[in-house]
Amino acid sequence: MTAGYDQGFVEQRVATADGLTLYTRIYGAGLGGLPVVCLPGLTRNSRDFHQLAIVLSTAATRPRRVITIDSRGRGRSDWDEDKSRYTLPVEAGDVVSVLDALQIDRAGFIGTSRGGLILHLLAASHADRIAGAVLNDIGPVIELEGLRQIQAYLGRDRRPDDVSEATTILKEIHGPSFPALGEGDWRDMADAIYRERDGRIVADFDPAIADQVRALDLSQPVPDLWPLFETLKQVPLMTVRGATSRLLSAETLKEMTQRAPDMEALTVPGQGHAPILHVGDIPARLAGFLDRRVR
Template sequence: MPLAAASTRLAPAPGWQRGYVFSGDNVRLCWREHHAPGVDDQRPVLLCLAGLTRNGSDFAHLGDSLGRDWRIIAPDLRGRGESGFARDSLSYVPLTYLRDLSLVLDAAGVDRFVVIGSSLGGLLALRMTTAHRARMAGVVLNDIGPELEVAGLNRLRANVGRGGNWLTWVHAARDLAVRNAGIYPDWGLHDWLAFAKRLCRISPQGRIVFDYDPRIAEPFRLPHGDAGADDWAAFDQLRGLPVLSVRAALSDVLSAATQTQMGRRLPGLQMVTVPGVGHAPTLAEPVAVAALAEFLHKVEQGEG
């Protein structure tokens, strides 16, 4: 049986259901799905991929804004959320994630999809062009691109796998606010509480802890652990698709120069900068909401 994190989690957001499939190495993979009655099944599915330490709950707000018109699927990558922990920590790498996503797409009966990828999820979106380019109807790259800033990568490597153990949700929220003050400088306690409840779970001991396997940090911290991947070549494969690049104004991962280069390299790229936030926007910011609505209208109209 796959290893799993015994825990108590908050009830799923209204309108969301769970689906499960097992990987080849016997890890239970979970995806969260919003499929409201009356949704036009001829439209592509919105496949939402979260960042390194995050899970599908990051996209729960899309159920309110887009769920009446679009089927939404938000997988928990292995080692996160309600997906099982892997026995081999070296399976926490993009190649394995991509194999897992293929299983999820098939199990969920997804034929054509738009990828909305935040951070690591955006890198996976780029690399999905290898096996799934013909099924992709569009791509949203949330504060990520083919070239990443060293400072941001070093910060992420230093933070992933760091412990967190709190008595209450308020304690967790206040600590996370201190750790991430430069990313969401305008947030109040209500925002940090919501953030904590997306990122954390209640352990069997009744403490608040991070909702991911800390061993996901092991391959991520290896020097040149992802050598050989040419994300600019993968980016070029998006030509002919609607693509939206969302950049955080305070980002230390995606520079303005890289986003500009992306625009030169991919004619028709829709670009937007979200003011006042760092890596990565939640996509609930008004600027991001408007850009996503415009982008999905473009997808619906079948524009390239």
């Protein structure tokens, strides 16, 4: 375990079942009680959760240990030589490896986009490890329009010269869906997404992951996950939806609340896919859910 390069966390590397090394951050490492584990989106990493993790781990009333994970091929975790292993089942197994390595029997979880899909799989295979879950802009039905939008921006090949230009690119691509974000929020997003590698500013993930998404055939709807949701809804559950999201529809969120009447739902104005969780009153809403229901 080593000190983090940002204040507020320590770093720990964990071996996967097939020999890769995953990077994790642990905020509030000395705290007891039920921790919170954060799972990032498709091409994102643990830096997305930094500000939220600081809030949750330093809360005055009930501070929590928070673990954030770079999935394989993202951030500071190893890239997989076998690109076919960038799959939800493999990555769900990686989460279990992290829980076992950190001796975590049960935890609350926050899953953004792909991280929330991983939670659906974990509910089927390791439901006893999930004390509660927050799904960030993801549900059992994935809209084709949203997937096409992801394909489109992953297909762009514009490479920034510095973080300032990276910030500008992000605003140009995502600005219409995120009118609530200020200049500092866009810079935070750029810092989370990009990294200097070999003297260049690059998106911080294995390009093979984007290649997989670009190769998807989106001429037909993708299979829904309602059977897995039936298991996930048995734990305390909250879903956050960006009001302008094209991946999680308002109709799907409504059906989720009908099937899971105890689920808490939060629609975030001025944000799309996926909401930035440290903006506005979202941290307080998440902390309230965790304090009330995830124990």
